[in-house]
Amino acid sequence: MNYRRKLKSNHSINMYLPMIISWAVFLISLAAFGKYIALRTLGVITLFYGIMAIVPYFRTKNIGFLLTSLYMLTMTLFLFIVPPDLIFDSSGKTIPSEVAVVIIVMLLLGIWLLYLTFRRKIKWRGTEIFELAASNVGESKESYTSRPRPVDKIEYTKSDLVGFANFLQRNLISLSFVEDTRVVFTPVKNSEEIPFLYKPNIEYEDRSWVAFYFDGNVTVNISKKDYLYYKEDLAFDELCDSLGKLYLEFFELYRVGSEVRIIDKMDELKVAVMT
Amino acid sequence: MEFKKAAILGSYMSKDYAEPLFKLLVNYSSISASEAASRLNLHIRTVQDFLEAMTELNILKKEEVYEKKRPYNRYVLLKHLIKMEINLDKLQENDSDINNYSIKIRERNNSGAQFTTARNGQYFSNVAIWVGKGREGKERKISLTETQGRFLFNLPFPNSAFMDIIQIMKKAHIDTEHSSEISDIVNLLKEYGVVETEK
Numbered sequence: 001m002n003y004r005r006k007l008k009s010n011h012s013i014n015m016y017l018p019m020i021i022s023w024a025v026f027l028i029s030l031a032a033f034g035k036y037i038a039l040r041t042l043g044v045i046t047l048f049y050g051i052m053a054i055v056p057y058f059r060t061k062n063i064g065f066l067l068t069s070l071y072m073l074t075m076t077l078f079l080f081i082v083p084p085d086l087i088f089d090s091s092g093k094t095i096p097s098e099v100a101v102v103i104i105v106m107l108l109l110g111i112w113l114l115y116l117t118f119r120r121k122i123k124w125r126g127t128e129i130f131e132l133a134a135s136n137v138g139e140s141k142e143s144y145t146s147r148p149r150p151v152d153k154i155e156y157t158k159s160d161l162v163g164f165a166n167f168l169q170r171n172l173i174s175l176s177f178v179e180d181t182r183v184v185f186t187p188v189k190n191s192e193e194i195p196f197l198y199k200p201n202i203e204y205e206d207r208s209w210v211a212f213y214f215d216g217n218v219t220v221n222i223s224k225k226d227y228l229y230y231k232e233d234l235a236f237d238e239l240c241d242s243l244g245k246l247y248l249e250f251f252e253l254y255r256v257g258s259e260v261r262i263i264d265k266m267d268e269l270k271v272a273v274m275t
Numbered sequence: 276m277e278f279k280k281a282a283i284l285g286s287y288m289s290k291d292y293a294e295p296l297f298k299l300l301v302n303y304s305s306i307s308a309s310e311a312a313s314r315l316n317l318h319i320r321t322v323q324d325f326l327e328a329m330t331e332l333n334i335l336k337k338e339e340v341y342e343k344k345r346p347y348n349r350y351v352l353l354k355h356l357i358k359m360e361i362n363l364d365k366l367q368e369n370d371s372d373i374n375n376y377s378i379k380i381r382e383r384n385n386s387g388a389q390f391t392t393a394r395n396g397q398y399f400s401n402v403a404i405w406v407g408k409g410r411e412g413k414e415r416k417i418s419l420t421e422t423q424g425r426f427l428f429n430l431p432f433p434n435s436a437f438m439d440i441i442q443i444m445k446k447a448h449i450d451t452e453h454s455s456e457i458s459d460i461v462n463l464l465k466e467y468g469v470v471e472t473e474k
Contacts, residue, residue, distance in 0.1 A: 142384040143434035147399075148392065150429060150446075181395050205392075217397060237435030 006134040006230050007127060014191040015274065018049060035084035043079030046072050056197045060169045064113070064122030071109040078102045120266075123273055125173045126189030128266040130208075130226060133243035140235035148211075148221040149237070151244030156251070161212055164254045171263060173250075177204060182213040185247060190274065210247045220244040280332055281361050287328050292317055296325060297352075305338065305349040326350045376444075376454060379437035379473035380461060382430050386469040390427065398424035404467045415467075422453045423460045430470070437473040 013020075022045050030038035050072030057065035082099050095103070116122050165176035165183050174185040175196050186209045188196055195202055208226045211219045220240040227236065250262050276284075287293060295315050299306055308323040315322070329335040329350075336351045382388075386404075393400040403416045419427065429447040431438050438446075440457060449457065464470040 140434045143432060145382055145384075145386075145432050147382070147390050147430075147432070148396075148428075149432065150397075211396060213397065219396065235434065237432035240432070 005131065006137075006232065006234070007130055008229055008231055010127070010189070010191065010274075012191045014194070022046070022049075035088055039079050039082065039084055039087065043076050046079060047076040050076055052198075056193070059175070059197060060172060061166070062122065062170055062172055064116045067109060067113055067116065068122070071106065071113055074102060074106045074109060078106060117273055120273060121171075123172060124188045124190045124193050125171070125266055126187040126192065127271050128269050129173065129187040129243070129246065130189075130229070131269055131271065132265065133246050134230060134234055134239060135242075137234045137238045137242055139232050140238075141233050143233065143236040144224060144227055145236065146224065148219050149240040149244070151210075151218045151220050151241055152248060153216045154218065154248065155216055156212070156255075158214055160251075160255060161214075164251050167254055167259055168250075173262070173266070174210075181215075182211045184209045184211045208243075210244055212247075212251075218244055218248060276358075276360055278361055278366065281359055283328055284332055284357070284359060287325055290325070292321070293325070296322065300335065300350065300352040301355070305351045307347055307349050309347075376440040376458075379439045380430070380443075380465075380470050381435060381437050382433050383468055383471040384433035386433070388464075388467075388469040393421075393424060398428045400424055402427065402464070402469070404464075404469060406467065417460075417463070419460065420456060422449055423456060425449060426457050426460070427464075 022042060025045060026038055026042045029041040033041075050069050053065055053069035053072055055065075056062070057069065078099065081096075081102065083093075083096070086093055086095065086099070113122075161183050162178065165178065165185065168174040168185060169176050172188070174187050177184040177186070184204065186196070186204050186207055196204075205221075206223060208222045209220070211221075213219070220243050222236070222240055222243065227234075227239070253259065253261050292315060296311060299311050299314060308326055309319055311317075311326070312319040312322040326335060326337075326348075330337045334352070334354050334357060336353050338349045338351065339346050340349055341347075389403040390399045391401050391403070392398075398421055399419055401416055401418045403414050405412055406415045407413060425447040426443060426449060429443050431443075440454075440461065444451070444454070444457060461470055465472065
């Protein structure tokens, strides 16, 4: 299906920053301290990334983060055990067996990760959510308000809701916050996940969210930042309603066991893997 | 009794000298302001204001008398029983078109109002409005009752379809007994340009 994109293109370099920093530190170390220190410094950086990459796994239970962490830790091991000469001048040198094993594991993990990346299994789906919500919404000037909007009232059980929240998190469709009276779902776009995952006590009230209250009410809030991320001024009332209805539709699909249809709906958009 | 008259009566009755002054008025067949003032050691102006106010309220009667061709007033108590009865229902606003609950409203675009959500997240606890322009501007925060907060939570967004007050109240599950407090907040927000009505 062909959708006319309503969101602006994402030109953020946030997701490439760790790689850029690592290379910069590596090159500076190489110039200042030589091959041995440079490789070990890079090893310390990948160790840090490996540890940090495990945090989102505990939050979302998405296997991709576990694999990323394992990949980075394997790379750390490689950088600590590989003889520096093998990297910078490998001609005529044999690869030690333990290094060879580590390289094979790294390659396998790398291929697995690439597969998950291109299947969009480790992609934050905020862009798809906002595109789908806007698909049938017309334009209207100056219609934004910072108020949340009640959408509907439906019946559900708390366990259904918690199960749905876990599903959305596992598939990186939204992050969920379970409160005393409601569960709040916040769609996260690629490269915007860092504060959600690492900042303690994040304030999500001013961000975009859909809240399912335990009494059945469903309320939507769209932040000004996300609203302005659309290319045009969309009718804000319709947009909020559409976003709420989208989550309700997803919830119904989840309840009847058709979770895969939710993923299909988002994959149909064919949004670029890195946005 | 009209509210304004009751307010005047209440204000004078609360004075320390009200009881001794009435005591004099009960015991004397008539008394002048200067006689009462000297008797109670009060300023004549204070006593005169009190007696004039009671005359306005028809509690006293004023008689003009002459002493050496100079006129002055003597006051006589008319009512020995004062009843203060105020019908608060008369305070219900009737002079606004908002009281026609079929009038259609929605939030005005760029109103600048900031709504704060209550703890349970399903109604607003207050609304902050920017009053005035530039450096003269200041924030006015209006605390809302739960009913008003629920009503505003369901108020149509800017540029969306207008809804009449009854429809919004139904959507927000608000009983008609709360309609006057709803019309009060709608009137206020209309005055501040937060709410607009369909033309």
